[in-house]
Amino acid sequence: AFAAITQENARRGVTALLATVATAPIPHLVECMNFCRGWMHEPRGGARILGVHLESPYINPAYKGALNPQHIRTLDDGTPDILLQHDDVLKIMVVAPELPGALELIARLDQLGIIPAAGHSAAKDEDVLAAMKCGLRHVTHLWSAMSGTVREGPWRKPGLLEAALVFEGLTVEMIADSQHIPPTLMKLAYKCIGADRLCAISDATGGAGLPQGARFMMGGMEYEVRDGVGMKLDHTALAGSATLLAQMIPVLTNVVGIPLTEAIRMVTLTPARVLGVQNRTGSLAPGKDADLAIFDVDFNAWRTMIGGQWLD
Structure with missing residues (x-):
């Protein structure tokens, strides 16, 4: 599966990505991180994996979205110690900052160089401020x-959404497939946050590239592709996007009205800065990795170069 994912992303113009893992049993999460470690350290074709992005078990059940509730855990069960042993590959961990013990975990993540990200959360703005003092810097x-x-x-009590829109110490992700968020809200996010702190992400799941009605598995649950997104079978919640990143650029430019140069920054240099890899990737400059994608006017990838090598 990793070969198919990385090669298809490269074919579509994506040169590097995070292996994003949804809630699952702890042994499965450990197995995935161990596999990613081996993958990252061997030369392979396709998009490079920069690390693991864990939509962790430490989320608020009321905001689980389409994640499997059977794998949600509390922070006092000892499992954070198991996951944090993999700090060499774990790059982002999603945590609900209002949960008991969340501030301590956020501080530990920050000390280890892992990016704490707020998500799947019922936090109020005061919870977000407290978490930012402990090292929270991403949503x-x-x-x-x-x-x-x-x-x-x-x-009226503002929540995580409003905090993400106005707190300048946070970087923020936005799924730019025009399905998860309607254009008016994407415009609001861009106007409030700007291209230097707002990342456009794919949130692509196993449904990416599959036809309408196709079914796929994630975290032990079955989902289907419907109207360009992954969706729970009862159609009550979206389950990631079925669109890869390059195809979201026309949404940002033509639908949202973001200038092309800033839309490109939102999928390249801004996420590279979030991850702290801007000195090696995210833009073209002497000394950086020779990662390059060439597109036609409709943003279909024509050729992709990764590490100075053109892909077939």
Whole structure:
């Protein structure tokens, strides 16, 4: 599967990616990280894997989205120690910052050089501020599986969504397939956050590239491709995108109205800076990896170069 994923992404113009893993049994997560470690250290064709992005078990069940609730865990069961042993490959871990023990985990992640990301969360803005003091600096897929403003009596309490839009110390992800988020909300995110802190991401799952109605597995659950996205079989929640990253650039430019240079930055240099790899990739400059994709006017990939080698 890794060969198919990396080769198809490269064929579509993606030169590097994070292996993103949904909630699953802890042994499965460990197995995946061990496999990624071996993959990363051997020359292979296809897009390079820069590490693992874990949509971890430590999320709020009320905001599980399409993730398998059977694998959600509490932070006091000892499993964080198991996962953090893999800090050499684990690059981003999603955590709900309002959970008991979350601030301690966020501080540990920050100390290990792993990016703590808020997501699948019922956090209020005060929870986000407390987490930022412990090292939180990133927010996963804006609007998807996160809290917004609620009323507590007569008072309005902003949630994770509003915090992501206004707190300048955070970088933010946005799924740019025009299905997860309608154009008006994508425009709002761009106007509030800007291309230097807003990453456009694919959130692509096993349904990417499959036809309408095709079924795929994720985290022990079955999903189907419907209207260009992954979806739970009961159609109550989206389950990732069926669109790869390069095909989202026309959405950013033609639908949202973002200038092409800034749209490109949102899928290249900005995510590279989030990961701390901007000195080797994310833009073309002397001394950086020779990663290059050439597209036609409709952003179909024509040729892709990875590490100075053109792919067949």
